[in-house]
Amino acid sequence: MIHDNTDPLAADDNTDPSFPDLSTGNVDELLTGEAIGPVERSRLAVLRQLSTGVSAAAFGSV
Amino acid sequence: MTSLASDEATSGRETAGQFALDDEQLEALMCRPGSPKARRAVDTLVDAQLSRNLSLLQLTVASSHEATSGFGPAALALLQRAQTSNSGDFRRVLTHPHVSRILSAWCRQISGLPASLGRHSSVAAIAAAAGIQAGVDFEVTVPLNRGVTLIPSMGVFRSDMTESSWATVIREDGTVRFEVDDHTFPIPDRWRSSNRNWEGMAKIGSQVTADVDVTGLAETTSDIHPVADPYLVDQTMWEKRLDEAAALLVEHHSDWIYDVQRVIETLSVLDRVHGHSQSVSSVDAFGDIQLTLPDSAATFAETLVHEVQHNKLHALTAFCSLVNDGFDQSMYAPWRPDARPLHGMVHGIYAFFGVTHYWRNQIDASENPADRSFAEFSYVRWLNAVIEGAEQALASQGLTVIGQRCIAAIHHELSLWPTAAIPLPVISAARRLSADRYVTWNLRNFQVDRSTVRSIAHEFAATGSGDLAGGLATPTTVRSGHGAASSTLRVPPAPMRPSRRMVGLEVILGIEPERLADLSVAETAYARQDYTLAMQTYSSDITESGEVDAWAGLASCFGEQRAAADDAFDTKRYAESLRGIADVYAELDRLKVAVDPTDLIRWMSRTG
Numbered sequence: 001m002i003h004d005n006t007d008p009l010a011a012d013d014n015t016d017p018s019f020p021d022l023s024t025g026n027v028d029e030l031l032t033g034e035a036i037g038p039v040e041r042s043r044l045a046v047l048r049q050l051s052t053g054v055s056a057a058a059f060g061s062v
Numbered sequence: 063m064t065s066l067a068s069d070e071a072t073s074g075r076e077t078a079g080q081f082a083l084d085d086e087q088l089e090a091l092m093c094r095p096g097s098p099k100a101r102r103a104v105d106t107l108v109d110a111q112l113s114r115n116l117s118l119l120q121l122t123v124a125s126s127h128e129a130t131s132g133f134g135p136a137a138l139a140l141l142q143r144a145q146t147s148n149s150g151d152f153r154r155v156l157t158h159p160h161v162s163r164i165l166s167a168w169c170r171q172i173s174g175l176p177a178s179l180g181r182h183s184s185v186a187a188i189a190a191a192a193g194i195q196a197g198v199d200f201e202v203t204v205p206l207n208r209g210v211t212l213i214p215s216m217g218v219f220r221s222d223m224t225e226s227s228w229a230t231v232i233r234e235d236g237t238v239r240f241e242v243d244d245h246t247f248p249i250p251d252r253w254r255s256s257n258r259n260w261e262g263m264a265k266i267g268s269q270v271t272a273d274v275d276v277t278g279l280a281e282t283t284s285d286i287h288p289v290a291d292p293y294l295v296d297q298t299m300w301e302k303r304l305d306e307a308a309a310l311l312v313e314h315h316s317d318w319i320y321d322v323q324r325v326i327e328t329l330s331v332l333d334r335v336h337g338h339s340q341s342v343s344s345v346d347a348f349g350d351i352q353l354t355l356p357d358s359a360a361t362f363a364e365t366l367v368h369e370v371q372h373n374k375l376h377a378l379t380a381f382c383s384l385v386n387d388g389f390d391q392s393m394y395a396p397w398r399p400d401a402r403p404l405h406g407m408v409h410g411i412y413a414f415f416g417v418t419h420y421w422r423n424q425i426d427a428s429e430n431p432a433d434r435s436f437a438e439f440s441y442v443r444w445l446n447a448v449i450e451g452a453e454q455a456l457a458s459q460g461l462t463v464i465g466q467r468c469i470a471a472i473h474h475e476l477s478l479w480p481t482a483a484i485p486l487p488v489i490s491a492a493r494r495l496s497a498d499r500y501v502t503w504n505l506r507n508f509q510v511d512r513s514t515v516r517s518i519a520h521e522f523a524a525t526g527s528g529d530l531a532g533g534l535a536t537p538t539t540v541r542s543g544h545g546a547a548s549s550t551l552r553v554p555p556a557p558m559r560p561s562r563r564m565v566g567l568e569v570i571l572g573i574e575p576e577r578l579a580d581l582s583v584a585e586t587a588y589a590r591q592d593y594t595l596a597m598q599t600y601s602s603d604i605t606e607s608g609e610v611d612a613w614a615g616l617a618s619c620f621g622e623q624r625a626a627a628d629d630a631f632d633t634k635r636y637a638e639s640l641r642g643i644a645d646v647y648a649e650l651d652r653l654k655v656a657v658d659p660t661d662l663i664r665w666m667s668r669t670g
Contacts, residue, residue: 017381017464018082022113022120023153028142030116031123038079042117047173049114049380050166052345052405 019045081110083381085467091374092412092468093475095419096317104324107377111157111348114380118165119156122185125172136202137189144189144196151195159328159350160214161188166346187213190231194238194253201232206242216253217262221245266301266329299355300329306359307366314427315363315420321370325349341365343372345379364420371416375409384408384465393454394503396447396496401507404460408469411451415472418444422479436573438484442492449476450496491567497621498563501637502614508641515642519649522657522665563588563615584615593619597660604647604659613644613659620663636667 020038022030035043083091083103090099123133145152155161168185169175186204191213193200204211209224213231221229221242230241240247240259247259254262311319327349332340334354339361341353351369356362378384385405392401395410402410421441428434452473455461461469481489566581566589568574578586584599597619603612617640624631643666650657 016082017088017378018080019110019381020080020113020117021110022116026142027116027145027152028138031120031138031141033120035120035124039117039120042113043121045380046114046117047169047175048383049345049376050170050173050175052376052379 081106081113081381083378088464088467089471091378092471093415095416096320101320101324104321104374107374107381108324110377110380111162112153114348115156115162115165118169119185119188121172122165122168133185133189137186140189140193140198140200140202143198143200144192147198148196151197152192155188155192155195155215157349158191158215159330159347160212161191163344163347163350164188164214170346184211187211187231191215194231194233197236199233199235201230203228203230209242215263217249217256217260219247219249220259220261221247222259264297266297266304296355300331303356303359303362304329307356307362310359310363310427311366315367315423317419317423318367318370318416321374322366325370325373326351326366329353331355341369343369343376345376348373348377360424364417367416367420368413371413372409375412379405382464383462384468386460386462386465389458389460391458391460393458394500394507396450396499399503399506404455404458407451407455407458408461408465411448411455411469411472414444414448414451415476418448418476418479432573435485435488435571436568438488439492439568439571439573442481442484442489443495445476445479445481446492446496449473452476488571491571494618494622495564495567497633497637498614498618500634501617501621501640502610504637505610505614505617505641505644508638510642510645512645515645515649518642518646518666519653519655522646522650522662523653523655562611563618584612588615588619591622593623597623601659610644613640616659617643617663620660620667624667639666642666 020042022038022042030039033039083106087099087103087106090097091103094100123138141152144155164185165188184204186202190200190202190204193202194213194216204213206221206226206229209221209226210218211229212218219229219240221240223242223245226242228242232239232241237251238249238253240249248257249260250257250262252262253260254265256262311322325348328347328351330350330352332342332352332354334340339354339356341351343351351365351373353365353369356365385403385408389404392403393407395402395407397410397414398406418441421437421444424437425434425441428437452469455469456466456473562581562585565574565577566585569578569581570589581589582599584596584603587593587596587599597616600612600616600619603609604616617637621631621633621636624636625633643663646666647657647659647662650662
């Protein structure tokens with residue numbers, strides 16, 4: 001097994017909007033496998049996404 | 063082996079192994095809703111949701127939370143069987159907003175992010191839902207909270223044994239039942255219906271949103287208002303209102319139909335707070351809108367447009383960062399009473415771009431002069447607001463390369479949108495509203511160094527309070543920055559009420575003439591541009607109450623007068639000094655030095 005030791009988010013480098021495709025294999029293999037490469041990159045991307053919180057709007061009142 | 067990709071829509075996939083947006087799709091996503099490239103971009107964002115949730119599920123499994131989430135080998139095996147049996151239903155369950163919210167909450171908790179784990183959340187229940195929807199027989203154990211569990215995408219089970227911690231969900235020969243402590247609770251064959259222990263999730267349809275689940279049961283973050291009691295959700299009323307909104311979108315806002323259809327899956331019902339309507343989109347739950355029942359079809363349609371923008375942008379932030387890590391400067395947002403962090407600004411810009419687009423189309427959809435005036439007024443005010451917000455964001459140095467491209471695209475697009483056909487009184491009213499909001503925001507958010515305030519107050523007092531003609535001897539900068547940055551998770555502490563002066567502007571435009579009676583003397587005078595009377599009245603209000611809004615009204619009148627008399631008058635700089643003027647007034651009051659607020663503004667303004 002080859003471990004990807006580069007920065008998991010380096011591929012983003014803020015110029016390439018993309019997200020790893022994890023949906024092409026068996027779910028049990030994905031869920032019980034190691035979080036390397038695309039899995040780690042997607043995980044970090046989503047955690048970064050979650051850190052931006054919620055948005056709200058109030059109507060007729062802005 | 064069953065490949066999920068083999069029978070699923072993959073229209074947005076650009077590159078093997080990843081979902082990607084090219085430059086043209088990104089630009090279209092930002093400012094050309096409904097265009098072919100924007101649709102392709104939306105497809106890509108939607109298609110990526112399964113991978114997003116699988117990555118969160120992987121983290122949850124890896125973190126071994128079986129004791130609380132109930133997710134163990136049996137649930138894992140069930141998921142695998144569901145995937146193999148029916149990958150389409152598996153995808154639908156795994157990307158349902160309920161599932162996104164549950165997984166997001168777990169992973170927030172695992173990762174130390176702000177989290178509120180819903181009382182009824184359970185990762186094992188995701189597997190149960192997948193098994194039921196995919197039509198496979200199984201047994202799996204799910205945790206209960208006070209006897210209750212949400213089966214995401216389906217409904218809520220309420221056992222009679224509130225002390226029990228676990229239930230076994232069994233699907234056998236096409237029927238589903240729960241077993242708790244040797245008691246059996248069947249759920250209806252048609253699971254959207256209900257019985258004593260099962261509340262199936264209601265589904266409402268419209269010509270735009272064919273399969274929207276409406277529920278009061280979605281988990282919610284802790285600082286959003288409480289979710290409505292599901293039994294109080296008036297399904298008939300929601301369906302009627304949604305159908306009317308959909309008809310409006312179809313007739314006049316066709317650019318938005320694709321996005322609403324493709325993105326919105328659930329409407330989660332909020333209770334009104336103090337009678338105010340609200341809507342919220344969470345980064346945790348793509349495809350969901352939390353909202354109170356809109357007052358009208360037009361409001362509902364506007365809400366769908368506004369919130370679908372938030373949803374799309376949330377999805378995009380999994381693809382790329384729009385704001386540089388660590389950038390914590392907050393700034394003026396023309397649509398909020400508080401200082402906003404940059405990612406909040408980006409959301410506001412994108413959401414209100416949609417709102418501006420909506421009102422632009424709504425002008426020609428208006429059936430009477432008052433509606434047309436309101437649409438014109440709304441179009442221009444949001445156009446001004448989004449352009450102003452975008453200029454601030456672009457100047458902030460906090461946007462990433464992609465963030466710059468996104469906001470610049472919106473700014474450029476809006477700079478081309480016409481206002482020549484808008485009547486001048488409407489243009490004027492929108493400009494006055496914009497200035498008034500900036501003044502009000504500065505009064506609320508700027509903080510001025512106390513020693514500076516005391517120094518100016520003592521200088522004023524030392525002049526005998528009579529040398530008003532001379533003005534402040536030493537030019538002094540009273541602008542010293544705004545208040546603390548708002549939390550990324552914070553929503554307004556209370557719903558904002560419409561500016562009374564905005565109502566006044568609407569009255570003079572003939573939009574709501576019957577509301578003239580609601581306005582104070584000062585507000586009426588402001589609306590009618592009788593600034594002398596308005597300033598006298600606002601000054602009296604300040605003397606009596608010291609309210610920020612009275613200061614804002616006085617300052618807005620003064621600014622309008624000065625701007626009318628002097629083309630070089632710097633309205634923005636003036637607005638930024640007002641917190642200092644109000645603080646000096648308060649300091650003089652503390653020193654028992656009487657001064658008319660208007661005179662103090664004039665005195666302090668003379669030095670520029």
